[in-house]
Amino acid sequence: MSPEPVTGAGVPAVEVRELHVSLDGTRILAGVDLTVAAGEWVTVIGPNGAGKSTLLRAVGGLLPAPGAITLFGTPSAALRRRDRARVVATVAQSPVVPPGMSVLDYVLLGRTPYIPPLGRESAADVAAVHEVLDRLDLTGFHRRELATLSGGERQRVFLARALAQGATLLLLDEPTSALDIGHQQEVLELVDQLRREHGLTVLATMHDLSLAGEYADRMVLIADGRVVASGTPHEVLTEHLLATHYRASVRVVPGAHGPLVVPVRPRP
Amino acid sequence: MTSTPPPSRPAGLRFGTRPAGSSGSAGLSSEARPAGLSPEPRPAGLRKRWLVAGVVAVLVALVAGVSLGPVSLPPGSVSAELLNLIPGVHLDSELSEREIAIVIELRLPRVVLGLLVGGLLALAGGCYQGVFRNPLADPYLLGVAAGAGLAVTAVIALGGVGRQGALTGLPVTIPLAAFAGSLLAVTMTYVLGAAGGRSRSPAMLILAGVAVSAFLSAGQTYLLQRHADSIQPVYSWLLGRLATAGWHDVLLVLPYAVLTTVVVLLHRRELDVLAVGDDEARSLGLHPQRSRYLLIAAASLGTAAAVSATGLIGFVGIIVPHTVRLLAGSSYRVILPLSLLFGAAFLALTDVVARTAAAPAEVPIGVVTALLGGPFFVLVLRTARRVLT
Numbered sequence: 001m002s003p004e005p006v007t008g009a010g011v012p013a014v015e016v017r018e019l020h021v022s023l024d025g026t027r028i029l030a031g032v033d034l035t036v037a038a039g040e041w042v043t044v045i046g047p048n049g050a051g052k053s054t055l056l057r058a059v060g061g062l063l064p065a066p067g068a069i070t071l072f073g074t075p076s077a078a079l080r081r082r083d084r085a086r087v088v089a090t091v092a093q094s095p096v097v098p099p100g101m102s103v104l105d106y107v108l109l110g111r112t113p114y115i116p117p118l119g120r121e122s123a124a125d126v127a128a129v130h131e132v133l134d135r136l137d138l139t140g141f142h143r144r145e146l147a148t149l150s151g152g153e154r155q156r157v158f159l160a161r162a163l164a165q166g167a168t169l170l171l172l173d174e175p176t177s178a179l180d181i182g183h184q185q186e187v188l189e190l191v192d193q194l195r196r197e198h199g200l201t202v203l204a205t206m207h208d209l210s211l212a213g214e215y216a217d218r219m220v221l222i223a224d225g226r227v228v229a230s231g232t233p234h235e236v237l238t239e240h241l242l243a244t245h246y247r248a249s250v251r252v253v254p255g256a257h258g259p260l261v262v263p264v265r266p267r268p
Numbered sequence: 269m270t271s272t273p274p275p276s277r278p279a280g281l282r283f284g285t286r287p288a289g290s291s292g293s294a295g296l297s298s299e300a301r302p303a304g305l306s307p308e309p310r311p312a313g314l315r316k317r318w319l320v321a322g323v324v325a326v327l328v329a330l331v332a333g334v335s336l337g338p339v340s341l342p343p344g345s346v347s348a349e350l351l352n353l354i355p356g357v358h359l360d361s362e363l364s365e366r367e368i369a370i371v372i373e374l375r376l377p378r379v380v381l382g383l384l385v386g387g388l389l390a391l392a393g394g395c396y397q398g399v400f401r402n403p404l405a406d407p408y409l410l411g412v413a414a415g416a417g418l419a420v421t422a423v424i425a426l427g428g429v430g431r432q433g434a435l436t437g438l439p440v441t442i443p444l445a446a447f448a449g450s451l452l453a454v455t456m457t458y459v460l461g462a463a464g465g466r467s468r469s470p471a472m473l474i475l476a477g478v479a480v481s482a483f484l485s486a487g488q489t490y491l492l493q494r495h496a497d498s499i500q501p502v503y504s505w506l507l508g509r510l511a512t513a514g515w516h517d518v519l520l521v522l523p524y525a526v527l528t529t530v531v532v533l534l535h536r537r538e539l540d541v542l543a544v545g546d547d548e549a550r551s552l553g554l555h556p557q558r559s560r561y562l563l564i565a566a567a568s569l570g571t572a573a574a575v576s577a578t579g580l581i582g583f584v585g586i587i588v589p590h591t592v593r594l595l596a597g598s599s600y601r602v603i604l605p606l607s608l609l610f611g612a613a614f615l616a617l618t619d620v621v622a623r624t625a626a627a628p629a630e631v632p633i634g635v636v637t638a639l640l641g642g643p644f645f646v647l648v649l650r651t652a653r654r655v656l657t
Contacts, residue, residue, distance in 0.1 A: 057547075060551050061550070061551065062547050062550055062551060080553075081550070081553040081554070081555065082553035083553075084553065085551060085552050085553035086553075088551070089551070090547075090548075090551045092545075092547060092548065095544065095545065095548060096543070096544050096545040096548065098543040098544055098598075099598065100593070100597070100598030101312075101540075101543065101544075101598065101599070102312065104310075104311055104312075105311055105312045105540070105599060106544070108311050109540065109541055109544060109548075109552060110552070112541055112552040112553055112554065113552060113553040115537070117538075118534045118535065118537075118538075119537075120313075120537060120601075121311060126310075126311060165552070
């Protein structure tokens with residue numbers, strides 16, 4: 001349905017070089033480097049205010065970052081907005097829920113980069129949306145108002161909108177922060193399946209470190225606007241690194257996939 | 269989504285309840301849906317029955333507006349005479365020459381101007397509500413109308429327009445001045461409303477609009493005080509000039525009305541995208557700020573044209589879009605075209621009330637819309653409370 005983005009073999013999905021971002025005079029990111037291979041799941045972790053969301057916004061084209069970001073081999077700044085929107089889809093941390101909008105209409109917004117400016121959606125766009133809704137088990141939800149859905153259902157609808165965009169790079173900012181433990185797993189499992197089925201690349205930020213380690217291929221720890229560690233979950237989720245950068249007292253124990261991070265009360 | 273699923277799907281990881289392999293093939297959606305869910309859910313859009321209802325409302329308002337007045341004429345004859353305006357149609361309306369003159373030269377331009385102005389004000393209101401994501405946005409509450417009013421007053425007072433008596437026939441400069449005034453006002457409101465910082469709340473914007481309105485009205489009062497000979501023509505215009513409208517006024521407003529309508533209606537889908545936020549709109553490939561400026565300019569042009577033709581007629585931009593939203597749906601693809609139609613019908617019918625309620629005297633039409641709009645505004649406030657806090 002969507003034109004395949006240029007994904008030459010070996011070309012990384014995301015390449016960030018020396019990314020500096022200042023907002024209102026405050027330096028948020030100070031020279032971040034990051035590479036995400038196509039098909040990979042990379043999760044960015046870091047304490048509050050470290051710049052995780054800013055990094056995602058820059059990669060998604062929501063912040064100007066001239067020269068610093070390359071998407072599938074093309075400088076992000078050289079992409080037209082519509083073309084970028086066909087390559088990168090973002091699920092924000094808490095997207096606006098417009099009153100009165102149905103699930104079908106909301107997910108259809110994801111087709112915007114394919115709808116001519118000032119035009120209207122085609123039957124193919126509607127079919128693509130139905131396909132995504134069916135895939136995400138939202139078949140009976142078309143007419144439901146977005147505002148009336150539960151947190152887990154809503155998160156699936158946000159995901160559906162991003163998938164309808166047909167982008168191969170999915171940016172997820174705290175995709176599970178509003179969900180209970182069961183729905184957290186449900187959503188992350190779904191993302192992982194979609195990634196395998198459709199060859200998606202996932203760049204996420206997460207606060208729950210154990211959960212992050214279970215799903216990520218690689219993790220990047222940023223603090224004070226810099227990358228301070230990156231590698232497999234085992235390499236990043238260490239008691240020493242977490243104590244240094246989160247000022248957290250934790251035990252790291254082996255888990256099924258990644259290590260599990262358990263907070264423990266510091267001894268006096 | 270890609271249209272062909274990769275062959276190697278790990279079956280054990282199925283999340284859904286549907287059998288694996290049924291989700292990928294293109295165009296399956298309608299066949300794959302259980303029969304109980306028919307008819308096929310459709311995206312938001314203007315349903316034909318609402319469009320028909322809107323057109324019927326406009327036609328009813330047109331015939332009623334032309335028929336009713338000091339000399340009431342049979343609606344059937346009036347309809348026949350209106351149809352005679354279509355080239356090639358010749359019906360016998362059984363109206364006298366004098367009655368035909370009343371219909372064509374006196375009442376019809378007034379009703380048509382009412383339709384145009386009502387449609388414009390409602391469309392502008394709906395457009396502002398979408399652009400500012402604010403249910404209370406309206407040409408009056410944003411100060412746009414006050415800006416247009418000040419500009420028109422300045423043209424009349426400083427330019428000496430209409431000093432020899434009542435204002436008849438709009439000078440061409442007036443809509444242009446009104447447009448400049450309305451743009452100035454909406455810019456002031458926007459900047460002032462954003463002064464609270466990044467958290468540009470809906471209530472801030474409206475408070476800013478109130479402040480800007482008060483400021484500009486003070487300027488208007490000052491001008492009038494300094495140019496006392498302009499008070500009479502300015503007030504006859506302020507209170508609504510529909511009563512003296514002629515074809516000249518209709519022709520003057522028409523190009524602006526067409527331009528505003530075309531620009532706003534073309535962007536109706538973009539307004540739906542803007543409803544989910546600027547970041548989302550941007551990541552979907554739009555230029556939210558560019559669309560916003562264009563739409564603000566278009567809505568302000570429409571407001572300016574309406575104000576310069578008929579003076580200050582408030583609340584149409586609140587009453588009509590909200591009623592449409594409640595009845596027909598919250599998508600701007602529905603709200604905008606229907607606001608245009610029902611706004612037109614609403615104002616033309618309000619004008620009928622304005623000139624018959626206290627006959628033979630006329631109640632200023634702005635008074636009638638304000639009497640209706642005040643209570644309605646309270647209603648909107650109650651339903652919008654969640655958005656505002």
